[in-house]
Amino acid sequence: MPSKEEKFMKKSVVLLTALFLLVGLAVAGPASAADPIKIGILGPFTGSLAFNAGEMKKGMELALDEVNAKGGLFGQKVEIVYGDSECKPDKGLAAVKKLVTRDKVLVVGGGYCSSVNIAASEFCHYEQTPDVVAIAISPTITNRGYDYVFRTSPNSPMFLMGINKWLADVKKPKVVAFFMENSDYGRDGQKIWEEASKKIGAKVVANLYFEIGDTDFTTQISKLKELKPDVVFNIASTTEAALIQKQAKELDFVTQWIGVGGQFTQAYFKMTGPISQYAMGSSLEPTKAMKDPVTAAFVNAYQAKYPGSRPGIFSSQGYDNLKVILNAVERAGKPGGSLAKDRAKIKDALKSTDMKLSQGTIKFGKDGQVYTVLPSVVQVQLDKDCKPDTQIIYPVERAAAKYENPTPWSERKCK
Amino acid sequence: MSARLRNILLWVVALAALILLPQVVEDRYFMHIAVMAGIFTILTLSWNLLAGYTGQLNLGHAAFYGIGAYTSAILAMQTGLSPWLGLFAGGLVAALFGLMLGFPALRLSGPYLAITTIGFAEILRLVAMNWVDLTRGSLGLSGVPLLTPIQIGDFRMQFYFERDYYYVVLAAVLFTLFCIRRLIGSEFGVTLQAMRDDEAGAQSIGINPSSYKLAVFTISAFFAGFAGGLFAHFARLVSPELLALHNTFDVLTMAMIGGLGTIAGPILGAVSLTILSEALRSMEEVLKIDIRLIVYGLLLILTILFMREGLVGVIKNVWARVKGDS
Amino acid sequence: MDSLFLQQVLNGLITGSVYSLIAIGLTMIFGVMKISNFAQGDYSMVGAYTAVFVMAWVGGWLGWIGSVVAAAAVVGLLGVVTERLVFRPLMTRWTDIDMIMVSIGLFILLDNLAQLFFGATPRMIGDPFGGTTVDLGVASTSLLRLFCFFFAGITIFCLELFLNRSRMGVAIRATSQNRFAAQLMGIDINQVYRITFGVGALLAGVGGVLYGTLFAIYPTMGALPTLKAFAVTILGGMGNIRGAIWGGLILGVAEALGGNYIAMEYKQAIGFFIIILVLLVKPSGLFGRKEGA
Incomplete structure (x- = not known):
């Protein structure tokens, strides 16, 4: 009996090794130089939070359309690479690794679940890749002194x-x-x-x-x-x-x-x-009642792109998040040096962010947290x-x- | 060339290929997937040891995985224990829980055992969610220490990159494989299979099934805990999610598709499903629909209905036909 | 007894009645075919989505009753189809592992198909009573919740009538007690399997409409009822219909009281604690037949 087993073992081991090598070689192709500017976006795009993540995505695509309509950045098209975290930390880590190491994105944005983003931001910190969190609210994300980690929305205490x-x-x-x-x-x-x-x-x-x-x-x-x-x-x-x-x-x-x-x-x-x-x-929901002209402009643009729907808080957070990222990429200058240098430049540019967006003014504190976006107290009325x-x-x-x-x-x- | 020599040669070639793989492939994400495939290979091997060789269906396997991960992470973070020892400590604590669950499981079978083990995992998952002081609740533990560097003379090996962990996990898979093969090949293993096929018969020749089943439960839990520790120090994070039912479902799908009750099956299943999963993920990006789990479910059903022996059975048949023709 | 206690008992009975309904289907299928169907809750999910579509078309009372009928038909049919395609081919193999695993495959498949077709956004269906509440003196609840309780009871009563009075029902009971004797008596065993599975699924489908009316409807909603139904079934003894009725009510009340007086955080685990305890003491369940485990 063991000898039979052994035979399958041998065959399977050979088969597996061959399969592994094949896949390994297939994915190891070099990246071409004419790539568009790539931004990685993390979020639970499948599973029970897919709907909310989809709202965030809609806001981001609006910001993406806006920049590409103007010819992109530095004459290059901007592209979003989505990474699905499924709101599970292990899956989120795999997704962010793929964005950072294989897709070689300049910046990681998005981010919805706190448990995922604590792990993802830690990885980005070690890899010196700017991570701009859009929605996840746990204070831990920005309070560990990580230089490359930012957040464009209030944390939970705020x-x-x-x-x-x-x-x-x-x-x-x-x-x-x-x-x-x-x-x-x-x-x-x-x-x-x-x-x-x-x-x-x-x-x-x-x-x-x-x-x-x-x-x-x-x-x-x-x-x-x-x-x-x-x-x-x-x-x-x-x-x-x-x-x-x-x-x-x-x-x-x-x-x-x-x-x-x-x-x-x-x-x-x-x-x-x-x-x-x-x-x-x-x-932070951009309701009609908001008197702010920037918010109003966002709401109008959103409704023009998605007729019949209204932007919620996640759409607005997603829109602002990508806006901040694109702004920093633009100020950091045309990417072309090494990836590490481009990322470091973008990180420095992010630190001096000062923009007026749909949620309010975005300026980062020393820890990378936005303290200038202040939520209002809302009540549901009929x-x-x-x-x-x-x-x-x-x-x-x-x-x-x-x-x-x-x-x-x-x-x-x-x- | 004698059969034995050929056999050894095959092993050496295969091993050399696996060892050289990271030198050829530079893609770190690929290496990450390879490491995860290795961890799931250990999980599947250990689950299969229980289900495939004793017929006991444990649907709480993820609990052992989680216990190992939490134990190793907490020991390293709070007592400064070397993660290398932590891996084994995680395995041991998981084994202890395995023994604990093994006792009531002795009296149960089929759906009773299945639901009891699910309950066991769910209760422990809730404990991980609620024991905030120790586990930080739903956020989980982040910043788990990396495996400490190994220094032998001038040679120093650091453990940061996926490639480094690939070698650790490769060694761990081989270790697991070695142990399980020895176990199955021994008198102990033969007895187990006799028991699975005819428990009353085995009892009549003086075998005490209880102690055998308990032993397997414990060993199976040990390796799952060991795999959990590997995950904790590799991913540097541990969360209650590890104990969730979907991880067990992944493991049992891998075992079934590979071939239940064989040694090659779990390896084949874990590796091929990991590859498939990645392929489907990239397909999803093109198709814009989530088909991964639909394919998983369908594959599981079809495997049970039409290829009960899994991929191992398919290979066996193909091989037999090739040999018959030549 | 204080009113909070009675209130919690009432809450528990109402939720428990829905558990019973879903669990009865499970226990029937197990009794006759020895299949532990982990996809049972997904039949409830399909039933609930049927209700969403019917209610979008016709609102109010007519819509609600229509939903129940439609859900029973759709899910009953789904049950018959899955029985023929997935479970029947395995009937000759007789291993628990295959049956359980294939149903887990079905569970994964249906869950994710639903996600694909219906999207992840949760939905609710309207209350045909318009949210009227009832004050029972010591406790209060809504007319809808009370109605669901009685509706579950009526459905169970109809099932009992079917099992005790109809030819097919008697055949099902006979098969449940002794398959081989039943076959010898000339009962068409495949027909019995088909009907049992269809009725078992149908009950889960109707239960799903109640569950969806009381709670919310989303693709993964089936997992929780499946686990609860298993807990109930084990509590009552697998294959024991009366046991499932009592088991459901006991679990509902135990969750409500345990949540209130012991620990809210572990409310979802209470069912598991109970079944582990019960199985340790009596492996065939509280009302189990001896050959159960």
Whole structure:
């Protein structure tokens, strides 16, 4: 018996080796010199976050069209190479390796999931390739002192703290509860908001967590209903947030929900309908109410390219991200030296970024984090036809609407 | 030339080709894929040891992979233990869990065992998500130390590039292969196969199936943990994702497509699926649709329906026909 | 007893009734054919998407009832087709591993086909009751949730009628008890397999519409119900329909109470803890027949 086995072994080993060598040789072809300017974009383009990543992609393609319509950079066409992270750290690492070492992109941009981007940015740091993160929010990404790592959007404390002042000045809750997704975002949020609650003298009555992917939240909502908090902090992504709103209604529970801006996507509103009324969060969504001309120009350009759709927060973050990258590539000068030198020049150019874009002014701090983009406090309000939309309610100078106190379900007109 | 000599020669040529490969291929991404293929080869070999040779279907194999990765990473990061020792420590801790799971598994078979092992992995994944102080929860551990350099006289080998890890993983695959082959070829292995084919018969000649099954469970878990440690120091990251069910599904697909209950099967399956996966990935870029997992699912079904012995069976048939013709 | 406790029991019973419905299909198929179908939750997913399409066409009550009928038809047919193409050829082989693995292949395939055709964006279907809530004094819930509970009950009742009163039902039960004796009695075994699989899938499809009405609909939604259905089935004993009914309700209530009083973080693991405990004590499940394990 072993001798038979051995025969297959031999054959398979030879076969495998041949296969391996063949594939190895096939992929090892040299890159040609006339390549376009290549930017790598990382994101979960398949899997359950594909929709949100697709929004980011739409924003990026708009920025790409804009630059290529003007003849590209230095007369060369700009090209995006997408890397699919599937929101899994191991897959994300493989994808970023491919972008950096095989596709030889000048810069890595995009980036959605924090766990993926912590690993990816570490790799880019070792490989001295600029990594400009677009959406991932964990503070860890930029707080490790990595020279080549940047982020064009607020990190989680910035998102979360945006609402603290409103809580202290306007809402002044007495009893609060936490109902968070079991992720770094949820846990960071819990810490930051617990401190904020202590400062304004609010009592924390519950600290609940749920797993990402859960669908039945009636257990938690029933518990919350019993505790009657004025405010429930609820970090959840689109699907879970929508389900929580729906089930809160089914269990006749009313509170002021405070979440994060990322949940208020078009997909979310489509799922919840008027149920999401009164929910709040801090957001960067380029709503129509924004008076800013740059944001308005972005919104118009987006709607011209994608008729019938409206840019959400991820589209705007993606657009700004690629804009910043392209701007730095342009200022760094025509690439042509060694890849390492081009990348170093782009990194230096990134440091002196100063642009006014759809989310606001983008300037990097010493750590590569943007501190000049400030989220506003938004609330979901209904129009005459019961259609939900976010409105900026705080800070006052940017506000387009007034805060509305949640009313009992039975008194709401829109069903 | 005697058969034995030819055999040795074949091994030497194959090994030389595998050793020289990184000198020919400079593409680092290719080397990354090769390393991952090696890690999955170890996982598949170890899973197959249990499923293929004892008939026990473990759907929680990814848990052992994750335990090994976390153990090795945490030991290196918090106690400064050499990652080289960590690899084995990871294997040992995984083996301990394997033993723990092996006891209840003795009384279970088929769907009962399948769901219990899934449950085991899911519970541990939740522990990895929730024990934030130790594991940093869903973010996982990043910045896991690299394998420490080896210095022998003037020769110094660093471990940073994919190529360096390729050699480590190649050695690890050979080590695993050696151990498993010895095990299967020994009296122990013969007994296992006798048990798989006729448990009552084996019992009647005085074999105690429980201790055999337990031993295999433990050994299988050891190698999975070992593979986990390799991953941790190679990728420099560990996350609860490692314990997820889809990793086990990848492993069992590889084993089935290669050929269950053989030694060459898992190797063939792991390598060919990795290559296929990359080929499909580049096809996806052209087609703009996700077909990779659809192909995986389809292949798994078709393999079970039409080529139960997997690629090994196909090669066997082709070879027999070639020989018959000549 | 305080009202929170009762409220959680009610929540658990409602969710549990949907678990029962999906698990009954699983346990029936196992009882008759000894197939552990890991793609069971994907039948629910297909059922839920059928509802999405029907409801986009006809809204409100008519749409909802239409969805249930359409889902039952579509998924029942899918069950019959997969049984013929994927499972039947393996029936002569008799190895658990092949059956489980082929169903895992089917699970991977259906999940990703759904992703391809329907996209990853989650959807919800409208509440035909317009969100009316009911106050039961000690606990409250929505009319929709209460309705789902009773609808699951009615479906299970219809199944019992079918199994006990119809010729085919009796044949199915006979095959479940003793396949060879049934064959000797002149029962067309292939016909029994076809119908069993079709009915088992159909139940999962109807369960999927309920699941989708209560929760959300997306391509990977099947994985969770599959695992829950397995937990329920093992709890109740594989092949035991009454056991699956009780098992579903017990799991639903245990999750709600365990989540409330023990640890919310581990709510999803509660089912697994229970089955591991049960299997350690009684390997054939709480209500299992002796030859189960």
